[in-house]
Amino acid sequence: MIEYHNPEGSVGIEVTPYSLSAAIQGANSISVGFLANGFPDSENFLHALEEAMQELEPGIEVHSYNKGNASVPANDELLGTISNECHAVVAAYGH
Numbered sequence: 001m002i003e004y005h006n007p008e009g010s011v012g013i014e015v016t017p018y019s020l021s022a023a024i025q026g027a028n029s030i031s032v033g034f035l036a037n038g039f040p041d042s043e044n045f046l047h048a049l050e051e052a053m054q055e056l057e058p059g060i061e062v063h064s065y066n067k068g069n070a071s072v073p074a075n076d077e078l079l080g081t082i083s084n085e086c087h088a089v090v091a092a093y094g095h
Contacts, residue, residue, distance in 0.1 A: 022088035028059050033086035035074065036066040042092045049090065 024030055034050055036042035043066055050062045063085050067074045074082075082089055 024057055024060065027057065029061065030059065031061045031063060031086045033063045033065055033082045033089040035089055035091040037092050038066060038068045038070040046092050
């Protein structure tokens with residue numbers, strides 16, 4: 001007889017659902033920011049994503065940003081600019 005062991009451990013913290021969202025589909029006009037993390041090709045990846053999203057929803061206005069250094073958080077000035085110009089943001093993290 002074969003017995004299987006589930007390797008998942010128990011979670012020590014309470015799961016908090018992610019509640020931020022933006023209705024993009026069908027929006028007449030919405031500004032979406034695309035924040036590159038500074039890794040090579042992160043801007044190219046997000047630019048391709050911008051184009052694909054604009055094909056699906058032509059009303060999307062895009063804004064491109066790059067924090068320039070993947071090892072540091074985005075600074076307050078950049079975050080303020082994004083907050084003032086965008087309804088939603090897609091951030092590229094990892095590589």
